Amino acid sequence: METLSSVRRPVRELRPGDHAWLAYSGEDEQRHVVGSFVRDGLDSDHKVIYLAGSDDVDVPGMNGVSPRPGLLTVVPLADARRPDGGFDPATVLKVLASEIAGAEDGDFPTIRVTVDMTFVLERPDGLTELLRCERQLERAVCPSTRVTAICQIDRRRLTPDARSALAASHSTFVTPNPEFSDSVLQIVRTFSPVGLSLLGELDASRHMVLDEALNAVLAASRGEEIHLDLAGLGFIDLGALNMLADVAARRSGTGPLVLDSMPVQLRTIMETVGWHMLPGLRLGSV
Amino acid sequence: MTPFTREAVEPRPLEHRAFLFGGMDDFLGTAVPFVREGLEDDDRSVVVVVKGTRLEALRDHFPGCVDDMFIDADAFYDHPVRTLRSYLELVKAKDPRRVHALAEPVWQAGWSERETLEWARYESLINEVFQDTGASALCPYDTSTLPPRILEHARRTHPRLVQDGGESESRRFAPPREFSAGVDRTRVFPTPQDSEYLPLTSHDLHELRQWVGDRADRHGLPGQDAQNLVTAVNEVAANALRHGIPPVGVRLWTDGPDLFCEVGDHGYWSDFSPLAGFVPPKTALESGFGLWTVRLLVDLVEVRAGWDGTFVRMRAGR
Numbered sequence: 001m002e003t004l005s006s007v008r009r010p011v012r013e014l015r016p017g018d019h020a021w022l023a024y025s026g027e028d029e030q031r032h033v034v035g036s037f038v039r040d041g042l043d044s045d046h047k048v049i050y051l052a053g054s055d056d057v058d059v060p061g062m063n064g065v066s067p068r069p070g071l072l073t074v075v076p077l078a079d080a081r082r083p084d085g086g087f088d089p090a091t092v093l094k095v096l097a098s099e100i101a102g103a104e105d106g107d108f109p110t111i112r113v114t115v116d117m118t119f120v121l122e123r124p125d126g127l128t129e130l131l132r133c134e135r136q137l138e139r140a141v142c143p144s145t146r147v148t149a150i151c152q153i154d155r156r157r158l159t160p161d162a163r164s165a166l167a168a169s170h171s172t173f174v175t176p177n178p179e180f181s182d183s184v185l186q187i188v189r190t191f192s193p194v195g196l197s198l199l200g201e202l203d204a205s206r207h208m209v210l211d212e213a214l215n216a217v218l219a220a221s222r223g224e225e226i227h228l229d230l231a232g233l234g235f236i237d238l239g240a241l242n243m244l245a246d247v248a249a250r251r252s253g254t255g256p257l258v259l260d261s262m263p264v265q266l267r268t269i270m271e272t273v274g275w276h277m278l279p280g281l282r283l284g285s286v
Numbered sequence: 287m288t289p290f291t292r293e294a295v296e297p298r299p300l301e302h303r304a305f306l307f308g309g310m311d312d313f314l315g316t317a318v319p320f321v322r323e324g325l326e327d328d329d330r331s332v333v334v335v336v337k338g339t340r341l342e343a344l345r346d347h348f349p350g351c352v353d354d355m356f357i358d359a360d361a362f363y364d365h366p367v368r369t370l371r372s373y374l375e376l377v378k379a380k381d382p383r384r385v386h387a388l389a390e391p392v393w394q395a396g397w398s399e400r401e402t403l404e405w406a407r408y409e410s411l412i413n414e415v416f417q418d419t420g421a422s423a424l425c426p427y428d429t430s431t432l433p434p435r436i437l438e439h440a441r442r443t444h445p446r447l448v449q450d451g452g453e454s455e456s457r458r459f460a461p462p463r464e465f466s467a468g469v470d471r472t473r474v475f476p477t478p479q480d481s482e483y484l485p486l487t488s489h490d491l492h493e494l495r496q497w498v499g500d501r502a503d504r505h506g507l508p509g510q511d512a513q514n515l516v517t518a519v520n521e522v523a524a525n526a527l528r529h530g531i532p533p534v535g536v537r538l539w540t541d542g543p544d545l546f547c548e549v550g551d552h553g554y555w556s557d558f559s560p561l562a563g564f565v566p567p568k569t570a571l572e573s574g575f576g577l578w579t580v581r582l583l584v585d586l587v588e589v590r591a592g593w594d595g596t597f598v599r600m601r602a603g604r
Contacts (some may be wrong), residue, residue, distance in 0.1 A: 184492045204524040205489040235495060238521045238576050245570045264512040272514075272582050274371070277570045 006173035010034045010188075014148050016110055019141040020172035023155040025164070025192030028220065029176070030152060032189065033060030034114055037150055042067045047108035051075045051092065051115040070106075073099055077119065089120045089133050096250050097140055100147060109146065112198050116152040134169040142171075150174055155192075157283050179213040181255055182205075186232075187213045193258075194224055199232035202240050210240070224253045227284060231261035241270070241278060249279025258284035292359040298384065298420025302413055302443035303453070306437065308430045313340055316448060317388055318347050320424050325351070325387030325479035331380040336390040336426060343393050344388075363392040366408035367581040368565065370415060374566055376397035377419050384420040391425060393436050404467050404586065410465040411564050413445065422447065440523060470589070481539035489527055491520050492598065498547060501538055504603050505545045514583040515602045519547045521576050522598045525549040530596060535552075548597055555591035562589065 006021065011033050014020055039061035039136035041048040045068070050059055052074050059074065075095050094184075096115065102177045105149040111150045112194045115137075118128040134151065153166065167173070185200040187210060194211055217226060230236070257280060262270070267286075270278065307313045307418045318335075323342065324332040334344055335357045345356055363369050377385050391405060412423065420439045441447065441458040442465060454584045462466070484497050488489045495516050502512035519536065530551025564578030585602040 044456075057320060122349075152289065184490065201492060201495065203489075203491050203495075204528070205491070235516070238517065238570075238579050239493075239524060242570045245430060249571065265510055268510055269514065269517055269583065273570070273579055274375070276375075277567070277575070279569055279571075 001245035006167045008173050008175050010177045011150075011174050012040060012177045013172065014093050014150070014172065016146050016148050017142055017144055018148050018172050019138050019151075019170055020149065020174040021153060021166055021170040022174045023152045023153050023158060023166075025069075025155050029191035031060040032191070033174060033176050034139075034150065034152065037061070037112060037114060037174075038072075039063070041110070041112040042071055044110070045071065046110040046112050047103040047106065048072045049075060049094060049096065049103065049111065049113045049256075051113075052077060055252065072123075073120040074100055087169075089129055090125070090277075093133055093136050095118065097136070100140055104144075104146060111144075111147045113147060113273040114142070114152065115149075117153075118152070118154040118157060121153070121162065127159075127165065130162075130238070131165055131169060134166070138169065158186065160263055179216065180209040185209075189213075189217065190227065190229060193202075193227040193260075194221055197229035197232070201235040202233065203235065203237045204239050207240060207243050209245070218247075218251060220226050225255040225258050226258050227258045229260045230266065233263060233266065236266055239271070244281055245278045256280050260284040296311065296545070297418040300413065300416045300419060301337070301422040301446075302444055303424050303446040304440040304456070305424050305447050306351050306429050306447060306449040307426060307441065308428070310340070310343060313426060313428075314343060314347070315451070317344060317424075319425065320386075320388060321348060329384060330386040330422070331383040332391070332410070333357065333376065333385060333387045334386060335359050337392065339428070340390070340420050359390050359392050363405070364402050366580075367578075370408060370411060370564070371566055371582065373412075374415060375419055377416065384422065387421065387423045389423050389425050390427075393432060399472075400586070402436065402439075403472060405484045406436075407466055407469045407564075409439065409443035410460070410462045411561070413443070414462040414561060415565055454588070463560055466564070470560055478539045478541075481548075482538040483535055483537050485533060485535040486523055486527060487532075487534075491523055493522055494523055498536070498538065502545060502602070505540055506543060507602055508604075511602055514598065515545070515547065518580040518583045518587075518600050519549065521580050522600070524551040525576060526553075526596070526598075527530070529553065529555075545604075546599060548599040550597045551596055552595045554593060555589075555596045557589035558596075563587070573588075585586055 009020070020272055022033050028128055038050065040058060052070065057074060077092065084231065096113065100111060100113060117130055119135065120126055120133055120253070123129055137149060137151065139149045151170065176189045178186050178188045185198070185202055185206050188197045190197050194217065196217060202210065216271065221271060259281060262283065267283070275281070275283070305316055307316065320333060321332055324330045332355055334355055335360045336344065341356055341358060344558050362372070391409060393405065395401065403496045409425065427437060427443065431531045440462045441456050444456055445452055445458045445459045460500060484494060484496060498519050499512060499516050502515050507515065523534070523536060526549050529554035532551065534551040537550070545551065563574060566578055567575045580600065584600045584602050590597045
């Protein structure tokens, strides 16, 4: 994902003062990232302000547990409905600003705010309107030592112009929390295509964490091809090839595991072995 | 049961013969009828892998044949384990037709005894790897130029001999397992005193990879060869940590253009087979995939499974 001027940061590393944006590829990615943001906030007794379509929305990250009273505020978009049926972003922002102000007067050390801004883009002259909203949010969040915000945008509705404008108006581009991370290997979920991105080096001591992450992806998948983005992988051991072929064999009939952007030296090793040795694995984009 | 089904179920034994010839006329006198026999049989697919001048002479005899039937032996025989893999791929690609191969292994005068032995082992392994494929291989050996020890290998690695227009059983033939064990016994195995040593105590092999990678770079191994060596050493080390008995460690030294890495542990590999890692597995899911791949990735792998421990030495040349 092109992010231009924004710094990429996993959702768990967002700090007060961060005005981040999330360009989600679909509901799965949106709920995954926003869910982490909401859950971590509630677990740490942060105030969470969640702007939604209505007040009976299924807030991601709740896991069926009700938060302590007063911790979560759902601001329904419906409150900003104009007589003509449309939404007025200025009203939405005003409601949001007063919620933030209210929380700042309260006892909360940290306030987390998240809004799906895609509805603004859908209005006539949507991008101009969206950027006006973003400037207002920026003024509310950036000087704050207590507020962290994520603006969500449906990536499928973004034009290249909108993308660069959004990158310029946010300091941070938020990414999913890694499934696993240590000094040698990082595993991150991907949503378009569905799969995992691997960075660093993979050897036998980390097969277990990859297996767990793959199983989580498989459990959430709907039978689509699973992709592994290997662009950042410097080493893969032979046991991992064996393990991946084994995972592919277990889900036979649902399509191969696709290995994308495999560095040339690793690809050459696969070719030396022969792809026919690795049933269920396929080389994807180079 | 129809004849077709019966034929499909029956194992099709391999014919593996050494053809000891002297001079071009003698060569063509047997090679031409052999190739013709294969061409006239719809059940067979002919491959001719021989050296330069003989390749040209045969090509002239079969002007109507497709060019890819003829392969220059010098290019095909580059690395025993890789060549074995290539032949197996060829056999699979031609299936259900049977491969009918005139296959002349290459013997370089400049090879060390060790390299010659590895190619002799390769000839011996043909008997094991292709045993039920129905393939027919006739392997020419030029008695006018090859040294006696290579002709002796030919008799030890082929169950039948073709010579002077006749065919006979090779009384010197040794089954592959026995031949391979003999090759392993001839090794010289001292580890140089000035070799470097890295003990392995953790399953996290990041440090080992860096250690081997740095030395491979310094030695001037090309990038891919260095990556292959690191992958091979990592595999053998992971295996030693999983199955061996500590202490586990790696010795590394250089000798001329070659870099050696030897992974050792103090476990006894009791069911070690002299064929371990030579017979290609069907897929990565089969046991033996690791050692087979290690053998593909480096120039030479020598395994010593003794009462004092298990030692796997890998060689990569500049």
